[in-house]
Amino acid sequence: MARRSGxxxxxxxIRTERWQALGxxxxxxxxxxxxxxxPVALAIIMSLFDWPIFGERTFVGFDNYAELLxxxxxxxxALRNSVVFTVLYVPINLVVALGLALxxxxxxxGRAVFRVLFFIPVVTPIVxxxxxxxxxxQPDGLLNGLSRTMFGFELxxxxxxxxxxxxxxxxxxxxxxxxxxxxxxxxxxxxxPASVVEAARIDGARGWRILVHITIPLIxxxxxxxxxxxIISSLQVFAQPQxxxxxxxxxxxxPIVMFIYNTGFKFQDLGLAAAAAWxxxxxxxxxxxxxxxxxxxxxxxEH
Amino acid sequence: MKLRIAxxxxxxxxxxxxASACGSSSGEGSGEGSGSGSGATITWNMWSGDNESTxxxxxxxxxxxxxxxxVKIELQTAPWTDYFTKLxxxxxxxxxxxxxxxxGQRLSGYTAALTPLTDExxxxxxxxxxxxxxxxxxxxxxGGKLYGLxxxxxxxxxxxxxxxxxxxxxxxxxxxxxxxxFEAAAKTITEKTGVKGFAVSIDEFQWLSLPMAKxxxxxxxxxxxxxxxxxxxxxxxxxxxxxxxxxKVSNAVPSASETTWDPGQFETGKAAMIIDGTWxxxxxxxxxxxxxxxxxxxxxxxxxxxxxxxxSGYGIAANxxxxxxxxxxxxxxxxxxxxxxxxxxxGYPAQLGSQPLYFQALAADSKExxxxxxxxxxxxxxxxxxxxxxxxxxTAFPQELVSVYAGQKTMADALGGLQQRFAQ
Numbered sequence: 001m002a003r004r005s006g007x008x009x010x011x012x013x014i015r016t017e018r019w020q021a022l023g024x025x026x027x028x029x030x031x032x033x034x035x036x037x038x039p040v041a042l043a044i045i046m047s048l049f050d051w052p053i054f055g056e057r058t059f060v061g062f063d064n065y066a067e068l069l070x071x072x073x074x075x076x077x078a079l080r081n082s083v084v085f086t087v088l089y090v091p092i093n094l095v096v097a098l099g100l101a102l103x104x105x106x107x108x109x110g111r112a113v114f115r116v117l118f119f120i121p122v123v124t125p126i127v128x129x130x131x132x133x134x135x136x137x138q139p140d141g142l143l144n145g146l147s148r149t150m151f152g153f154e155l156x157x158x159x160x161x162x163x164x165x166x167x168x169x170x171x172x173x174x175x176x177x178x179x180x181x182x183x184x185x186x187x188x189x190x191x192x193p194a195s196v197v198e199a200a201r202i203d204g205a206r207g208w209r210i211l212v213h214i215t216i217p218l219i220x221x222x223x224x225x226x227x228x229x230x231i232i233s234s235l236q237v238f239a240q241p242q243x244x245x246x247x248x249x250x251x252x253x254x255p256i257v258m259f260i261y262n263t264g265f266k267f268q269d270l271g272l273a274a275a276a277a278w279x280x281x282x283x284x285x286x287x288x289x290x291x292x293x294x295x296x297x298x299x300x301x302e303h
Numbered sequence: 304m305k306l307r308i309a310x311x312x313x314x315x316x317x318x319x320x321x322a323s324a325c326g327s328s329s330g331e332g333s334g335e336g337s338g339s340g341s342g343a344t345i346t347w348n349m350w351s352g353d354n355e356s357t358x359x360x361x362x363x364x365x366x367x368x369x370x371x372x373x374v375k376i377e378l379q380t381a382p383w384t385d386y387f388t389k390l391x392x393x394x395x396x397x398x399x400x401x402x403x404x405x406x407g408q409r410l411s412g413y414t415a416a417l418t419p420l421t422d423e424x425x426x427x428x429x430x431x432x433x434x435x436x437x438x439x440x441x442x443x444x445x446g447g448k449l450y451g452l453x454x455x456x457x458x459x460x461x462x463x464x465x466x467x468x469x470x471x472x473x474x475x476x477x478x479x480x481x482x483x484x485f486e487a488a489a490k491t492i493t494e495k496t497g498v499k500g501f502a503v504s505i506d507e508f509q510w511l512s513l514p515m516a517k518x519x520x521x522x523x524x525x526x527x528x529x530x531x532x533x534x535x536x537x538x539x540x541x542x543x544x545x546x547x548x549x550x551k552v553s554n555a556v557p558s559a560s561e562t563t564w565d566p567g568q569f570e571t572g573k574a575a576m577i578i579d580g581t582w583x584x585x586x587x588x589x590x591x592x593x594x595x596x597x598x599x600x601x602x603x604x605x606x607x608x609x610x611x612x613x614x615s616g617y618g619i620a621a622n623x624x625x626x627x628x629x630x631x632x633x634x635x636x637x638x639x640x641x642x643x644x645x646x647x648x649x650g651y652p653a654q655l656g657s658q659p660l661y662f663q664a665l666a667a668d669s670k671e672x673x674x675x676x677x678x679x680x681x682x683x684x685x686x687x688x689x690x691x692x693x694x695x696x697x698t699a700f701p702q703e704l705v706s707v708y709a710g711q712k713t714m715a716d717a718l719g720g721l722q723q724r725f726a727q
Contacts, residue, residue, distance in 0.1 A: 052415070053391045053394045053395045054394040054395070054399075054413075054415045054416040054621075055415040073723075073724045074724075134557075134558065138557035138558065139554070139555070139557055140554075140557075157555060157557065157709055159557055159558040159559075159705075160555065160556070160557065160558060160559070160705040160706065160708070160709040160711075161709060161711065162706065162711055242560070243560055244558065244560060245558055245559055245560060246558060246559030246560030246561075246562075246701055246702060246705075247559060247702055248558070248559030248560075248701060248702035248703075248705050248706065249559065249702060249703075249705045249706035249709065249711060249712075250702055250703060250706055250712070250720075251702060254702070262698060265388045265391050265392065266387070266388065266391070266694060266695075266698055267694060267695055267698075268391055268394075268412060270395065
């Protein structure tokens with residue numbers, strides 16, 4: 001009998017806790033619904049309409065998607081630019097961030113100061129970063145000025161040269177973004193199990209072998225996290241090309257988000273912009289899902 | 304399980320609600336104006352990028368407020384570069400300000416959001432068509448309907464740095480200058496002073512004006528079709544880009560995001576001449592410039608003097624709840640008292656009767672030259688024509704032109720590409 005009442009009390013407690021939990025979670029769920037679920041649902045609906053900013057809206061089914069995929073002159077170049085940026089930016093960012101994290105290891109004096117220095121571009125407004133890089137990259141800027149006076153050599157006009165504009169954006173973005181992944185990887189490096197590293201050393205492993213066979217596998221969860229997040233953010237790149245090159249020359253640096261912004265807010269076609277946003281969303285979800293599938297092959301979790 | 308069903312039902316209801324909201328036609332919403340008749344508040348949305356411009360607008364508003372004491376006017380501003388994006392966002396949410404400022408070249412994209420003004424409306428506003436030059440209202444007209452009242456009239460000028468002309472021993476530009484005179488002066492100044500004779504532009508009329516004047520035609524035909532590949536214009540535009548790539552009398556624009564590069568070059572003395580709007584006439588010829596500035600009409604091409612009239616004005620939002628009060632405010636803001644303030648502030652008023660005030664307000668040392676430039680520039684100027692996709696065209700100009708100036712694309716290819724993309 002006593003046992004039965006104990007069970008009843010536990011059930012009652014669970015029920016009470018469930019309501020309490022629901023109470024605690026409600027504000028977050030309400031916020032999520034209001035600012036995420038409803039806009040997302042609206043965007044799906046919007047993408048099926050001819051939806052001008054002002055005036056009559058008409059249902060057009062999948063016409064917006066068809067227009068983007070078959071007749072919009074800027075959609076494919078914009079999508080290609082986002083992919084090119086991601087393919088260039090993500091590996092460089094990760095290699096630089098990992099390199100910095102390894103360099104600023106525990107043996108460096110004043111490493112905290114260096115970490116702060118490398119992290120400053122991450123917290124500096126992107127507009128300020130871009131202004132500095134414009135002063136460096138423009139024809140009468142720092143880089144060309146140095147080259148001209150020291151070597152008498154005229155550098156290309158980086159921001160309007162079709163071959164250099166995207167590279168300039170990637171270099172600037174790596175500089176601005178490397179600090180974040182550096183911090184993530186530094187944290188992982190500081191958690192390396194000393195016993196494993198020690199055992200490898202006793203076995204005679206040194207330098208490169210330790211890095212490739214011990215360190216990287218051990219921090220692979222952090223690398224995986226950094227890769228997933230960096231790919232997502234680089235597929236959404238907007239501010240750097242918008243401010244640095246204005247999407248030019250031609251459409252060579254116009255990313256898909258700039259295309260969406262222009263289509264929706266400059267050219268007033270919200271339906272077409274929503275459809276493009278959904279294609280980008282599908283691309284990001286697809287790439288992320290692939291990464292999660294592939295992680296089993298290379299990400300090493302300590303159990 | 305029950306919770307899951309409840310959550311699913313809530314999401315479904317949210318989506319259904321959203322869907323039903325979408326189904327309804329837009330154009331609803333209140334407009335930024337409240338109350339009725341006496342005691343109403345009318346919002347006036349206008350572009351302004353700095354404190355000085357905002358102060359000028361506040362001075363205009365103060366005068367308008369005295370004319371309509373029973374209606375409260377509220378000013379909302381956004382910088383020019385963001386103004387139309389903000390306007391689009393306001394339109395999407397049905398929150399367009401009752402008095403919305405509109406640029407004539409962009410009017411075609413906003414006619415659905417503005418209410419056409421009838422002769423009855425003009426009567427309420429206390430404005431007559433006769434207050435304007437014949438054709439001056441056309442900047443605010445579309446499809447035969449009037450969507451607003453212009454507050455200024457503008458065209459493009461050739462501005463020059465007189466100090467650099469003197470240094471190079473070149474005679475200052477005149478209102479009868481031809482494109483050949485311009486080219487010769489740019490070459491001599493570049494050679495003799497080491498400063499570039501000109502700064503090319505990637506921005507709308509700042510770049511279009513000189514090739515249009517050389518060709519003697521606009522890039523939109525009279526029946527509203529984009530005509531960028533007209534051979535005469537292409538040839539003139541090639542000459543224009545050749546100022547950078549061939550004659551090297553101008554530097555190349557460093558990035559497609561630098562739409563205001565050329566005024567910067569001129570103001571800092573790095574270029575002897577630029578093309579810019581008449582709205583900058585008092586600034587570029589004023590005492591605050593580090594050199595003596597001058598202005599003349601755009602040089603003529605083989606076909607003779609050529610110019611286009613531009614302008615901006617104020618319209619009334621289609622969703623404005625208090626149209627009568629808005630009309631009164633519109634009448635005050637576009638009327639002669641505020642036009643006089645605009646003239647004092649260095650803007651060239653749209654109303655015929657107020658234009659002499661502009662010249663009266665000019666500084667003594669630039670009065671004669673600017674009066675001659677204005678008189679000459681508006682002589683025979685035709686209204687600027689645009690197409691439905693003009694915003695797309697002007698957005699793409701900078702991206703294409705930087706490639707041309709960098710020598711990576713020919714002007715003919717750039718214009719051909721734009722024509723192909725935006726001609727329909």
